[in-house]
Amino acid sequence: MRHDHIISAKQLSRADIEAVLDRAAEVAADPESFADRHENALLGLCFFEPSTRTKMSFTAAIKRLGGDVVDMGTVESSSVKKGESLADTVRVVEGYADALVLRHPSEGSAQMASEFVDVPLINAGDGAGQHPTQTLLDLYTIRESAGFDDLTVGIMGDLKYGRTVHSLAHALTNFDADQHFISPESLQLPRSVRYDLHEEGASIREHTELEPVLPELDVLYVTRIQAERFPDESEYRAVAGEYQIDAETLEAARDDLTVMHPLPRVDEIAHEIDDTDYAHYFQQAHNGVPVRMALLDLLLGGDE
Amino acid sequence: MSDRELRVSKIRNGTVVDHITAGQALNVLAILGIDADSGETVSVGMRVPSDRLGSKDIVKVEGRELSQDEVDVLSLIAPAATINIVREFDVVEKHRVERPEEVVGVLSCPNRHCITTEDEPVQSRFDVLDDGIRCTYCDTIVRDSIAEQIDVA
Numbered sequence: 067m068r069h070d071h072i073i074s075a076k077q078l079s080r081a082d083i084e085a086v087l088d089r090a091a092e093v094a095a096d097p098e099s100f101a102d103r104h105e106n107a108l109l110g111l112c113f114f115e116p117s118t119r120t121k122m123s124f125t126a127a128i129k130r131l132g133g134d135v136v137d138m139g140t141v142e143s144s145s146v147k148k149g150e151s152l153a154d155t156v157r158v159v160e161g162y163a164d165a166l167v168l169r170h171p172s173e174g175s176a177q178m179a180s181e182f183v184d185v186p187l188i189n190a191g192d193g194a195g196q197h198p199t200q201t202l203l204d205l206y207t208i209r210e211s212a213g214f215d216d217l218t219v220g221i222m223g224d225l226k227y228g229r230t231v232h233s234l235a236h237a238l239t240n241f242d243a244d245q246h247f248i249s250p251e252s253l254q255l256p257r258s259v260r261y262d263l264h265e266e267g268a269s270i271r272e273h274t275e276l277e278p279v280l281p282e283l284d285v286l287y288v289t290r291i292q293a294e295r296f297p298d299e300s301e302y303r304a305v306a307g308e309y310q311i312d313a314e315t316l317e318a319a320r321d322d323l324t325v326m327h328p329l330p331r332v333d334e335i336a337h338e339i340d341d342t343d344y345a346h347y348f349q350q351a352h353n354g355v356p357v358r359m360a361l362l363d364l365l366l367g368g369d370e
Numbered sequence: 371m372s373d374r375e376l377r378v379s380k381i382r383n384g385t386v387v388d389h390i391t392a393g394q395a396l397n398v399l400a401i402l403g404i405d406a407d408s409g410e411t412v413s414v415g416m417r418v419p420s421d422r423l424g425s426k427d428i429v430k431v432e433g434r435e436l437s438q439d440e441v442d443v444l445s446l447i448a449p450a451a452t453i454n455i456v457r458e459f460d461v462v463e464k465h466r467v468e469r470p471e472e473v474v475g476v477l478s479c480p481n482r483h484c485i486t487t488e489d490e491p492v493q494s495r496f497d498v499l500d501d502g503i504r505c506t507y508c509d510t511i512v513r514d515s516i517a518e519q520i521d522v523a
């Protein structure tokens with residue numbers, strides 16, 4: 067890979083993406099052969115907001131490569147609470163670790179932090195900005211279940227604040243994919259994401275309802291609509307139900323539709339879907355470990 | 371010297387920013403960090419008739435030459451502006467502003483969740499698009515209200 071830092075899905079070319087996914091497939095096929103690949107490697111975890119799953123999956127990934135983590139702990143218990151800047155924190159932790167993982171509530175934080183360190187820095191979510199490792203595991207899941215050729219993807223829910231959506235939409239412009247965006251008017255794609263998709267010449271359409279487009283889809287990527295995005299509860303109630311799917315909704319879908327969700331879900335996908343062939347969201351979550359192992363392997367010099 | 375040019379008095383040493391988009395003179399002052407307390411001698415002409423623009427603003431600043439960062443930002447709100455450097459009452463240098471590829475400092479990001487708005491050792495940085503600017507850090511695009519982002523702090 068050409069990149070020292072993984073900040074945004076925008077920086078990833080098709081070749082980069084395929085290099086990670088191919089390596090992830092190798093990892094998944096034979097995890098044993100990677101077990102001592104990075105003995106003694108230390109991954110610095112800088113989580114400025116809680117994210118148990120992302121943190122656990124990075125921890126699992128480095129440990130399965132033979133390495134370990136150094137963790138700055140929760141913000142409440144760290145020097146950050148005493149007013150230390152992010153730039154200072156990452157410069158200090160850089161001295162303890164071979165690579166850094168950053169989760170931070172401010173947009174652009176990973177880009178800024180990467181300008182202060184020499185070890186590889188991985189963005190594990192910067193506010194409503196980007197979450198590129200989620201995108202890589204989403205793409206891995208899509209490739210496994212639907213392939214990348216002549217793909218029709220529906221992305222539904224909160225498209226305005228959903229950073230996983232922003233990263234995924236951009237990454238899909240590398241492939242032969244038609245993208246359909248389904249959301250309430252007030253939660254449509256932000257201007258900057260539209261700009262990028264337009265610049266890339268992406269094939270996109272926007273909808274407020276799933277129904278008309280559902281039969282065309284190979285993949286339906288569902289995200290959560292949060293009540294706090296709406297000025298009042300009743301406005302939320304009015305739209306939320308329209309973006310929930312259950313067995314009845316999917317009667318109009320193709321038999322081989324892949325339903326995905328970056329999890330955690332609340333009630334966007336009814337539990338009755340879980341045991342059907344549509345459900346790929348738990349597999350999607352599990353794919354986080356081999357994909358992050360592959361990424362770390364490449365960033366830590368897995369080919370040397 | 372024409373009658374029109376006399377509307378704004380001559381300066382001895384400094385910079386004349388001419389052909390400013392009509393109505394933008396006060397924003398130009400903001401970009402230059404000039405306000406009532408800054409103590410600089412400044413002349414401002416607003417809505418001055420212009421052959422080229424129909425109507426234009428003009429700003430003359432005594433004893434001050436502009437930095438490239440200031441000129442870069444100025445080009446975004448006054449793309450037709452000319453910068454005249456004056457020494458001993460003579461224009462010794464004259465050039466048009468050019469849209470830069472990026473602007474650093476001077477403007478602040480309107481996204482209040484952007485890392486550049488926090489207390490970090492980083493300057494704001496925007497890529498210049500055909501029809502606006504875009505924060506290099508958080509990707510926020512500003513199109514219509516660039517002047518409102520002038521950081522006068």
Ligand SMILES: [Zn+2]
Nearest residue numbers: 479484505508
């Ligand atoms: Zn910004």
